Amino acid sequence: MLRVLYSDLRFLLKHISLKICIGAAMGYALAFVVILKIIMSLVNEGSFLSGEDILSAYNDIAIFFITALAVMLFTPDFNNGTIRNKLVSGLRKSEIFLSSVFSGMIASIIMTVIVTLFEALLSIIFSEGFMTFNLAELSDNFLMLIVTAAAVGAFVTTIVLMFGGTKISYFAGFVVAFFLNLLGSEVATSLYPLNGKCTLTGAKLMLYTAYDRFMPFMHFEGYPRWDFLSYLTGSIALTALSIGIGLIIFSKKEIK
């Protein structure tokens, strides 16, 4: 297990996909800042950019970047015979699966940390400073992002591995990410409406609140609204669920 994990980690650190995804995410954050600056100059001369605005750039689209990274790293393994070679060399399917999921989690964390630090640098250069949060709260947010990125990385890598070797593996993660994004917006706007009070009641309110509190995908929606323990619980639960379900499906999967 450790042997294959070392090999997978070495592979991902040297793989161009990680560099492409990090570069694209940083480019996106930079473009976000530039476009926002231009729009603000057109809309209202008195408006300004806060550090929190810049820090939210990557969060809004993080699921897609993490999915892209997982697709680029793990789908070729099924087509170029890497998985088959690992099986021939005596590794069990469960070991291959776990190693890939851990690698996906670490790749996701590396990308999130680098891009968030880059956004912090952009905030210092282009923003008027942080308006809502102090340094301790920003550090909490950063820690929460790392935990969330690991959980989301495990989830999307599981999807890619479950459908690996089929055409569905190329887009399944993106489609799931898109619908989770829509669901996240629906939950956020229902619980925290811009105008008026929340009108949800009963079971729907409980369900929406639980989703907002524990689902890691919601942690990318805006700033921390719950305690760190809730985020940690949700992320561990999603990771455990992804690994559990993924292990069952991947073990029964026929590798061509």
Add this chain to the structure above:
Amino acid sequence: MFNIYKGNLIRLVKNFLFIGGCILAFAITFTIASGRFPIDFLQAGTPEDRTFFASAAMVLYFSFFTTIFVSVEYQDGIIRNRIISGFSQIEIYVASLFAQYSAVIIMYAAYLLGGVLGGARFNSHFLKLLGIFLLSLLAYVTVTNAIAFRIKKVVFSTILTMMLFNACFNMVMFGNAILNFMENETALKIGKIIYNIHSLGQWFSMTPFSLDYTNPGYGVMIVLSCLVIIPAFSLPLIGLKKRELN
């Protein structure tokens, strides 16, 4: 070229992703149009409004279907075989594009059937909206086909087209939030054009949920779709004859 187009069509109607997509287009539209979809705002309005609202799912579908369908030709050696048979790469490209247009029209028919059975009735306004959206969808497919045909690698082209879809979606969300505050007339006009240059923007501008300040007029939408189709069709032709195929 007609032979390649015919071959693509045969492959298309046997493709499980396409058949599944058409069945889904029919079933989802029928459920939404008849007011049976379990989301509150999708039970409001007329069946025509609800049918039109469902059409956006086709933009998401063609974001990945086109790339999967076209890119697989490179993996399976279909393109190389066609070149050996004497067809030029331009003929293969044009035939691929027309096959995608046919896919859009077939799925559009399945979607309309679902809408009509769900209670939607055609009137001049509804037909106008459907026609404009169809043109914008064809423009979108021209772009996704161009990406898939020139990039060749299925992983990269899928990621690019899915990111393109996400960018279009975010542009709609962002545009809704920002266009209302634009005081400069010229900036607002440019903003409207950027908002409506892709099919998701045009779709939202034509739904009952749209905001007045995002709609540049139906004539402008048609012109914008044509302006997308022309370069999206022409640019991939540059250097097409000279490129290497592995």
